[in-house]
Amino acid sequence: MANTILPSTVTIVEMGPRDGLQNEASVSLEDKIMLINDLSKTGLSHIESGSFVSPKWVPQMADSAQVFGKIARSPNVIYSALTPNMSGLEQAMAARVDQVAIFTSASEGFCQHNINCSIADSLKRFAPVMRRAMNNNIRVRGYLSCVVDCPYDGQTQPDHVAAVAKALFDLGCYEISLGDTIGTGTPVRVAQMLSAVQSQVPTSQLAVHFHDTWGQAIANIYQALTMGINVIDSSVAGLGGCPYAAGSSGNVATEDVLYLCHGLGIHTGVDLNALAQVGQDICHKLNRVPSSKVSQALNA
Amino acid sequence: MANTILPSTVTIVEMGPRDGLQNEASVSLEDKIMLINDLSKTGLSHIESGSFVSPKWVPQMADSAQVFGKIARSPNVIYSALTPNMSGLEQAMAARVDQVAIFTSASEGFCQHNINCSIADSLKRFAPVMRRAMNNNIRVRGYLSCVVDCPYDGQTQPDHVAAVAKALFDLGCYEISLGDTIGTGTPVRVAQMLSAVQSQVPTSQLAVHFHDTWGQAIANIYQALTMGINVIDSSVAGLGGCPYAAGSSGNVATEDVLYLCHGLGIHTGVDLNALAQVGQDICHKLNRVPSSKVSQALNA
Numbered sequence: 001m002a003n004t005i006l007p008s009t010v011t012i013v014e015m016g017p018r019d020g021l022q023n024e025a026s027v028s029l030e031d032k033i034m035l036i037n038d039l040s041k042t043g044l045s046h047i048e049s050g051s052f053v054s055p056k057w058v059p060q061m062a063d064s065a066q067v068f069g070k071i072a073r074s075p076n077v078i079y080s081a082l083t084p085n086m087s088g089l090e091q092a093m094a095a096r097v098d099q100v101a102i103f104t105s106a107s108e109g110f111c112q113h114n115i116n117c118s119i120a121d122s123l124k125r126f127a128p129v130m131r132r133a134m135n136n137n138i139r140v141r142g143y144l145s146c147v148v149d150c151p152y153d154g155q156t157q158p159d160h161v162a163a164v165a166k167a168l169f170d171l172g173c174y175e176i177s178l179g180d181t182i183g184t185g186t187p188v189r190v191a192q193m194l195s196a197v198q199s200q201v202p203t204s205q206l207a208v209h210f211h212d213t214w215g216q217a218i219a220n221i222y223q224a225l226t227m228g229i230n231v232i233d234s235s236v237a238g239l240g241g242c243p244y245a246a247g248s249s250g251n252v253a254t255e256d257v258l259y260l261c262h263g264l265g266i267h268t269g270v271d272l273n274a275l276a277q278v279g280q281d282i283c284h285k286l287n288r289v290p291s292s293k294v295s296q297a298l299n300a
Numbered sequence: 301m302a303n304t305i306l307p308s309t310v311t312i313v314e315m316g317p318r319d320g321l322q323n324e325a326s327v328s329l330e331d332k333i334m335l336i337n338d339l340s341k342t343g344l345s346h347i348e349s350g351s352f353v354s355p356k357w358v359p360q361m362a363d364s365a366q367v368f369g370k371i372a373r374s375p376n377v378i379y380s381a382l383t384p385n386m387s388g389l390e391q392a393m394a395a396r397v398d399q400v401a402i403f404t405s406a407s408e409g410f411c412q413h414n415i416n417c418s419i420a421d422s423l424k425r426f427a428p429v430m431r432r433a434m435n436n437n438i439r440v441r442g443y444l445s446c447v448v449d450c451p452y453d454g455q456t457q458p459d460h461v462a463a464v465a466k467a468l469f470d471l472g473c474y475e476i477s478l479g480d481t482i483g484t485g486t487p488v489r490v491a492q493m494l495s496a497v498q499s500q501v502p503t504s505q506l507a508v509h510f511h512d513t514w515g516q517a518i519a520n521i522y523q524a525l526t527m528g529i530n531v532i533d534s535s536v537a538g539l540g541g542c543p544y545a546a547g548s549s550g551n552v553a554t555e556d557v558l559y560l561c562h563g564l565g566i567h568t569g570v571d572l573n574a575l576a577q578v579g580q581d582i583c584h585k586l587n588r589v590p591s592s593k594v595s596q597a598l599n600a
Contacts, residue, residue: 031537033318078579114585183597186563187522188306215556219519222487250593256515263516264485295551296485 007230009267011046012258013177013207015251016282018048018082019069020239022060022288029063031285033070038278039236040074043270048101050081052088068095074296080141084115089129093136101134101177102126103143106161108147109152123167130172142173143209147193148185158196158256160174166200175205180220181270183213183250186299187223194227207231210252212238214293217252225264232257237279238291253292255279273298309567311505312558313477315551315580316341317349317367318382320539322360324586329363331585333370338578339536340374341571348401352388369396372421382440384415388427390415393436393580397514400424400433401477403443404468406461408447408483409452430472434483436489442473443509447493448485458496464571466500467558477533480520483513483550487523492547494527507531512553516553516579532557535585538591555579573598 017036021027036049049071049182064081070159073079080099083089092100101176105111111119115124146153147161163165165176197206208224208231210217219233235251259274276295283290290296317336321327336349349371350364364381379400383389387448390499392400404422405411433440446453448462465476478497480490508524508531510517521532529572535551558572576595583590590596 184563186560188564212593213597214559215518215553216560218515219522219560221321222519222522253515259514260486260516260519264488297513299562 004037004265006264007228009064009269010225010261011256012044012268012270013046013048013233014023014044014229014254015048015209015235016236016239016254016279017053018061018106019233020235020237022051023240024198025061027060027286029066029070031282033199035282036067036079038281039124039275040072040077042275043193043268044079044098045099045269046074046080047080048095049079050095052081052083052095054092057236058238063285065091065095065247068097071261080101082143083129083133085125086129086132089133094137097138099141099285101137101141101143102129102168102173103145105145106156106164107150107153109147110150113143113152114220119164121267123171125165127170129200139174140172142168142171142176143179144168144176145179145289147178148180148189151182156193161193162196162200165197165206169201169205173205175207175231176201177207177209179209180211182215183211183217185210185220187190187219188198188215190220190223192229194224194229198227202228202244203228207233208292209233211250212252212256212268213250215299217255221252221260225261225266229260232261236275237283239282253279253295254296255292255294259294275280304527306564306566309331309513309530310525310561311531312344312554312568312570313346313348313531313550314536315348315509315533316343316536316554316579318351318361319377319533319551320535320537322351322358323540324360327586329370331582332363332380334381335536335582336371336429338581339575340372340377340517340577344575345376345569346378346380346399349381350395351382351395352391352395353382353384362486365391365395368377368397382443383429383433385425386429386432389433393582398437399439399444400471400587401440401441402429403445403470404457404464405445405450407446407453408449410450413452413527414445417452418515419464422465426471433437433594435471439474439570440472441543442468442471444468444476445479445481447478447503448480448489449482451482457491458493461493462496462500465497465506469501469505471524473505475507475531476501477507477509477531479509479533480511480517483511483517483521485510487514487519490520490523491527494529498527503528504530507533509533510554511550512556513550518556521552521557521560522564525561525566532561532584536575537583537595539582550591553579553590554595555592555598556591
């Protein structure tokens with residue numbers, strides 16, 4: 001392990017404005033725009049900035065079109081949005097998003113509870129969305145949830161994760177983000193899952209998305225780094241979680257991921273102190289403390 | 301990494317009653333005794349239960365003799381105490397401690413600030429303490445602080461850590477606990493430090509003691525496990541820190557270490573749910589929330 005080869009560069013995909021804020025009762029349009037604009041100045045290259053999902057399901061994201069209309073776009077940043085269906089994609093294109101993302105689950109139980117259909121049906125539903133996006137030169141990212149455990153079905157089999165990841169890849173997703181939605185993973189199980197997926201999808205097309213619910217996210221990310229993964233989803237100040245899974249709060253904090261990467265000598269291009277300040281600012285507005293230990297230590 | 305050989309069993313050395321409570325303004329004798337008695341029922345095999353240091357320096361531990369006199373000792377648990385000098389050792393022996401511990405630093409700056417002498421002088425001072433303890437069949441553990449970074453001197457050189465660890469080992473310490481006192485370590489630097497120490501002291505005689513100040517402790521412990529370390533210091537509910545180092549609060553929480561180990565298939569003998577309940581109870585008395593994410597998730 002002392003001589004493990006780690007990636008020289010890691011790309012952070014910042015989830016705060018979407019996966020983070022979708023779990024907040026009410027954040028003003030102005031605060032969302034300020035958050036994204038501030039994040040754009042930290043060196044981040046990809047910020048998931050909204051979601052074109054039915055406002056019936058995720059009312060917190062109902063103003064995503066306005067967000068995309070008003071942010072000050074940096075040419076160095078990809079501003080992406082979640083689009084579950086053709087209607088969402090059309091809205092996203094009208095809002096001039098740079099990239100979109102679709103999502104399904106590695107577990108049938110979660111897929112049924114979360115998007116109300118089987119995994120196979122979710123993939124069928126995405127096929128025309130993918131075609132339309134690709135015809136418009138919009139790259140599509142795929143999220144895969146419950147890659148370690150499912151709150152309904154228990155352990156997810158690595159081979160099953162690999163099969164669904166492969167299906168998303170074959171559909172045309174340029175990157176598959178593997179999500180430990182309830183944060184129960186530990187490094188050996190993460191390694192087994194990643195090995196299975198790596199046998200089906202090139203490592204350069206994979207990202208990891210860990211929740212820190214059980215305090216294991218940084219160890220799991222370290223495990224993933226040792227296996228060549230170099231794209232990491234995280235959320236400024238640890239904002240967010242998943243509104244559909246009990247106890248799944250807690251995206252891993254971007255600050256803690258940056259500290260890990262920089263400590264390992266990995267380049268991220270992101271200014272940790274600047275990003276921690278953005279996290280402090282949004283948390284001040286939300287009247288909470290950042291869940292990031294790094295942020296707490298910087299402000300001690 | 302997927303095929304890394306991990307230890308099959310890990311011993312937890314519980315720090316809460318000593319390293320944890322020494323940072324609390326005031327905890328009653330009764331609460332200390334209850335904490336240790338409750339911890340004794342969770343399957344832990346080693347509980348550091350007090351400190352025979354001058355009450356001028358650590359007033360929180362002034363009642364350690366009474367603690368040792370009143371706890372209900374389990375035959376399966378080692379109850380140890382910190383003893384910086386001959387006077388402390390005499391008091392500890394009078395209080396019938398099972399084991400004692402001495403401490404020095406891998407960094408000159410911290411040694412001067414913490415115990416007011418050079419590392420070499422600290423080792424000289426310990427020699428007669430060691431002899432007297434060993435003549436009385438009392439095993440002595442050695443703590444080494446600042447093994448990664450020092451708040452005064454910056455980075456600690458791995459070779460220097462190895463040399464001081466070897467000196468403690470040669471003095472007769474049966475185990476050297478390597479402490480990342482300010483919690484700034486990340487896995488590669490931890491691996492470099494451990495490799496250096498392992499070249500001088502047998503791995504079976506080493507333990508790791510991480511603070512989670514910067515959120516890296518679980519990743520660092522995972523790194524240590526992959527290198528064969530199978531003794532881990534931790535503190536129930538993440539109580540404690542070091543009163544002499546700014547920003548060094550935050551022993552890694554025993555709950556989070558247990559979750560990691562059990563998730564990796566490693567036997568600890570400790571009942572996680574029972575231990576988390578003990579953490580909730582002491583935190584209730586201290587009017588705080590456990591810093592353990594596992595504890596928070598269990599109580600969500």
